[in-house]
Amino acid sequence: MLKSTVEPECTGQFSPLFIDYIRQQEKLVPFYHAYPTLENFKAVIENRHLEVSKRKVLSQALKAQYEGVDISESVAENIAALESEKTFTVTTGHQLNLFTGPLYFIYKIVSTINLAKQLGEAYPQYRFVPVYWMASEDHDFEEINYFRYEGNKYRWNTHQKGAVGDFALDASMEELLKEVSFVPDFFKEAYRKNTTLAGAVREYVNHLFGEKGLVIVDGHDQQLKELFVPIMKAELLEGKANDLVNAQTQKLEELGYKSQIFPREINFFYLDKGVRSRIVKNAGVYEVLDTEKTFTPEELTKLVAEEPTRFSPNVVLRPLYQECILPNVAYLGGPAEVAYWLQLKGVFDHYDIAYPMIMPRNFAMIKSVKAQRKASALALSDEQLFVDFEELKKDYVQSHAQSDLDLAEEKKALAAVFEQLGVDAAAIDPTLKPAAEAAKVRALKVLAHFGKKLRQGEERNMEVALRRLREVKEMLFPGGAPQERTCNFLEFYLANGHFIEELYGHFDPLDYRYIILVQDA
Incomplete structure (x- = not known):
């Protein structure tokens, strides 16, 4: 690679x-x-x-x-x-x-x-x-x-x-x-x-x-x-994490960032065979949701000391x-x-x-030989691979069309005609100028509609290229999600038993740029 x-x-x-x-x-x-x-x-x-x-x-x-x-x-x-x-x-x-x-x-x-x-x-x-x-x-x-x-x-x-x-x-x-x-x-x-x-x-x-x-x-x-018991007891009885995380979260939100986790008064689950349920406090009694288990504070702290594996910390x-x-x-x-x-x-x-x-x-994408060939045939840069498909399709059609799909010159000329008509009409009757302006708006809408038809015609002519464009996106972003969040490593490991070993040579945890790995032909 x-x-x-x-x-x-x-x-x-x-x-x-x-x-x-x-x-x-x-x-x-x-x-x-x-x-x-x-x-x-x-x-x-x-x-x-x-x-x-x-x-x-x-x-x-x-x-x-x-x-x-x-x-x-x-x-x-x-x-x-x-x-x-x-x-x-x-x-x-x-x-x-x-x-x-x-x-x-x-x-x-x-x-x-x-x-x-x-x-x-x-x-x-x-x-x-x-x-x-x-x-x-x-x-x-x-x-x-x-x-x-x-x-x-x-x-x-x-x-x-x-x-x-x-x-x-x-x-x-x-x-x-x-x-x-x-x-x-x-x-x-x-x-x-x-x-x-x-x-x-x-x-x-x-x-x-x-x-x-x-x-x-x-x-x-x-x-x-057992090493965590002192903090477990403190959190179950006093629940400091809830206020501390909320205070920190508020500071982050003031900078414009959204919370990723949401603390609770009690940030532990109760664990047993077939059970991992939230612990809540109700009127001084600790309850395990979806069960009939309840504990007094004394019973709870005793259980923490004797069987700490009954308690599972949540994401907080x-x-x-x-x-x-x-x-x-x-x-x-x-x-x-x-x-x-x-x-x-x-x-x-x-x-x-x-x-x-x-x-x-490290974050990475692997370009297979097939994906490389298709991307190369379409002259797609690495940066373009990350662009949303609809936007990428629009840009591709725009850049490869035989004519100007925006009809910019035509719109400019048409607008100038109606603006001059408005000036001429206003010299005869001032009330006619708004009518000329309205006519200009209608004419430009007709031209825009024609431009849309023109784009659709170009897309039909580029059907093969656009299909290949979609195929490239689907290879690298299956179902619209990044490859690394969808594909299993076996897709590459079974073909190359040294796949993981090769990753060590490419990944630098102190380099925060996105990595693109290119498969050898």
């Missing part, structure tokens, strides 16, 4: 907040402590402290989580190294998508691994461990129960409820595996060997990235949740939990993630938890 880049504004998929984060850092500095550059990491590293006792718990918990998984020497060394105060993590997180889900899941992890490598080269006195945080406690199964491959959608049909990481890999998964016979064996082994979705995801992600030392963390863990507190148990110096995410992390700094400050560098992952 060869690489070229396009500025983020060309893609049409970035929020104003994301653009400002890249382009106008000064405006948003109050919402994060430093702009992500290698030089600025120095202060973040020096100020990031995690107690040795917590580090030991983290390392022990990870060793238990990896039990039965064939790990590389790099992963084993990284897990052991987390006990050292000279070791830090670089983290990304994502849902437990089937067969990795959309391409950007791969991009997130490659960006994270590359950042850890760059930091290690810039600060050789420290060790930097790339981490993938599994969203095993998420309950939005509809977002992850499918993947797309070559235009087809493959779905896991199961009716299980609760935290998706606990979903059993039953006969319904076996049915899906038979349907997707084209997937590599390591996927089949991961889903057949393990009993839960979280176990399968750990298995296949480790297969894809283990040699690079990627450490996979499952936050749904008794030992790790999950980042805080993550940073409470990891010696983390950077978090890489997509546009929405970058935006909502900026709403959270007040919560971090309140609980005296170090706030990491917040960084956008």
Whole structure:
């Protein structure tokens, strides 16, 4: 593959907040402590402290989580190294998508691994461990129960409820595996060997990235949740995050940015087998929605201390939990993630938890040989690929038409005729001038209608070219969405087993331009 880049504004998929984060850092500095550059990491590293006792718990918990998984020497060394105060993590997180889900899941992890490598080269006195945080406690199964491959959608049909990481890999998964016979064996082994979705995801992600030392963390863990108990109790009883996030959000909105997350009085779910439901407070009693469970404050705090895994932080507190148990110096995410992390700094400050560098992952598009040929035949630039189809079609027809479709000269001449008629008529009878003006308006409408017919005729003559134009857009933006949010990596990996390895050479997590990768013929 060869690489070229396009500025983020060309893609049409970035929020104003994301653009400002890249382009106008000064405006948003109050919402994060430093702009992500290698030089600025120095202060973040020096100020990031995690107690040795917590580090030991983290390392022990990870060793238990990896039990039965064939790990590389790099992963084993990284897990052991987390006990050292000279070791830090670089983290990304994502849902437990089937067969990795959309391409950007791969991009997130490659960006994270590359950042850890760059930091290690810039600060050789420290060790930097790339981490993938599994969203095993998420309950939005509809977002992850499918993947797309070559235009087809493959779905896991199961009716299980609760935290998706606990979903059993039953006969319904076996049915899906038979349907997707084209997937590599390591996927089949991961889903057949393990009993839960979280176990399968750990298995296949480790297969894809283990040699690079990627450490996979499952936050749904008794030992790790115990480290979060003091904050869990404080939030359940006092609910400080709600006011703190709202205050930060108001400041962002005053700058013209929309909120990405909306806090609640209580930002925890209650977890049990088949259940992940919101906890609400009603007249001093804590209730679990959609169940008959209720707790007094005393009962709730007792349960937190004894069974912290019964409590799952929502999007407002999950980042805080993550940073409470990891010696983390950077978090890489997509546009929405970058935006909502900026709403959270007040919560971090309140609980005296170090706030990491917040960084956008790399964004990329892959131009297949077929897409290249079609785009080249149409003389489309990389920038034009990101233009809305209707606008692109209009511009293409305009630039390739045999005549001026705007009829600018004709309109100018026609207007001049009626304006002169108005002058001449006014000399005879002043009341005739408005009639001439009205006649001009009608005539110009007739001309505009003719221009529309002329454009339609040109479009018919360009039918083949416009069909190819639509095909190019559909290849790179399937269904109108960016390729990386729709296509699965298998569309490229099955044809090129070195696909992921090649991405490492093209992705620079500190370069925020959009990447276009061109397939070799």
